[in-house]
Each structure stands twice: as C-alpha cells, then as structure tokens.
Amino acid sequence: MKARLVVFPIKGRTWCFSSSIDSATVASQSSNAPSTFKDLWKTIFSSPRKTNNASDGLKVELVVDFAADKMNRAWTNLEKAPQGTLKNKIHWVGLKLLSRVKPTEIFFKSIPKELKCVEITYPSSLNPRLVRRRLRHIAFR
Template sequence: MNRAWMGLEKAPEGSLKNKIHGLGLKLLARVKPSEIFLKSISKEVTDVEITYPSSLNPRLVRRRLRHIAMRGAASHKGYFYGSVSLLPLTSAFTVLPLPNIPFFWVLFRTYSHWRALQGSEKLLQLVSDCPHAENLDIPNMKESESEIETGDSKHEVHKTRGSKWVLQPSKELEELLHNGDENDGLSKCAISKICKTFNLNKIDIIKFKHTM
C-alpha cells in the first residue's frame, strides 16, 4: 500500500495517477483529529500528562479524557469490523487495469481504525489505573501534590501515588483562551499562539474546532 501511494505521489503532473493522488490527499484531510490523536498513542506509552486551563476542575478533565477513550474504543471497533467486511468486496476491483484505489483506501482505513482502537484502549488503561481516584478531591490530596518550576511560571501538578497520569493546570493556557475568546469561539490568532506555545498542530486544532 505504501509503495503504491509513493508511486502515485511521483506520477507526472496532470496524469491520472497524479489526480488520484490529489483525491487521496482530500480524503486524508477529512480524517477526524480525534482519530489522529488516538492513533498517536502507541503501546510503548507508559504515562500521560494532561495540560488544561487552571479554571477547570481536574476531576472533570480526567473524566472527559476517559470519555474520549471510551467513545473512541466503541466507535473505532465498529468502524474496524465494517472496514474488514469491505475488503473482500473491494479486492474484486483488481481485475481492472487501473490502480485498485477502493481496496487501498479500505485497507488504509482498516489499519487506521485498528490503530485508533489500540490507542483508545491504551489511553483508557492509563487514565483508569487508579480505580478510586474518581472519588478523591485531587487538589486537596497532600500526598499527590507537588510543584514544578517552568520558566517564570509555577505549575501545580496533581498525581495520584502509583498512577500513570499527571494533571497539570496551566495559567498561561487559561490566559490565552480568555484573551482569544470571540463570539464564535477562539480566534485564529489565539489558536496560533496556543499551538506555538504548546507545540500543537494548528491544522488539526482548527479541524477539531470545526467539528465542535
């Protein structure tokens, strides 16, 4: 599949293969940012650090992350089995003289949903490693609080003993969100500053905003 994609990418400008490659790029651009995020969580990941606006309740942040993981596992499992069922059907197009784009696309989506499913399950495992943490008031836990210095700012880090997740409130993120707030959400300027400060992909963030 990768060799076929590279062949399409190197095709002469204006050729059929080049147009097919352009169509593939448009299809890839429609992949949800949440799927890209879940695919990035490999089995080698051993812990997770969540940076969030300081005005939010850390328990709410962790519950939201668990919701993303549970919803991702349920949806991508269904999409995975659906894509697998389409593989035999699309493989019949190999008799045509053109590249079997439907088969390669379904194969890619099958692999992508499988990776997202694995990432969802791994994320759920990481944020659910302490079953009693939901009943604890994290900011008041003396044994789980520590302070770290980051530049000129001070961040308070909440981590339950023995857990694999770290909740890190950020006053800087809170200020960027507050200053960039508009009637229709965050301004593009604020999004650019946030992405630059926290090393995020601006295109994915804007795509995620449009899905809200």
C-alpha cells in the first residue's frame, strides 16, 4: 500500500499536513472486515483452541476494524440526515467535539498501519531533514 503525504508551512511554525492513500487498496481492505456481528463471531472463534500472541493480536485487530467500520457507517448515516432532525443535531454535536481534536492527531490516525511506501511531498525551499524531523516529532508526540 502506498501513501502520499503533503507537507507545507503556512506561517512560522504552523504547518499543514495532508495524506492521500491509494483508494483501490483501501477498498480491498475494508472488504476483509466482517460486516455483521455473526460473521465476526464466527471468524474469531472458528480458529483452533491453541492460541498464541500473534493470533490474539489478529483477533483484536478484527474487532477494532469491525467497530471502526460500524462507526464509519453510522457517522455517514448521521451526515445524510435531514436538517432539523435529532440525527442531524447529533451530527452537529459530533462535529463540535471533533473540532477540539488536534489536526495532527487526526492526520496520523488517517494513515493505515500496513503502509509499504510513503512519499513525502514538500516545497523545495524546505530542508528535507527538517521535514522528516518535524514528522517524526509529531508522530512520537
């Protein structure tokens, strides 16, 4: 999976970060997650009784992916709600709460773990070492 990170300074120490991920790979990944709780249950408990740390980690990732997929679908339904309905008001409150989250946190959460290649695009006026150091600093923070 490949991703492109675009980095550019806005003013002083304020920088803008954006990511784009190959959409074909993202679509194939979301199809791997079970769509119903019944499918999730079967997938988790159909494996042999002997467990090790690696298989436990995969099961946890399956549950996390399942929950994230459900939340994304629910958020999309809230977005599409007609104006003035309770769902629309819940969506508005959610947006207000999300506005309090740091943009860099949202940026790094949007990057999947399974990346093989990351292409970083930045203006030629910036020092490449400075860009790498800034990304590393934000990631560790």
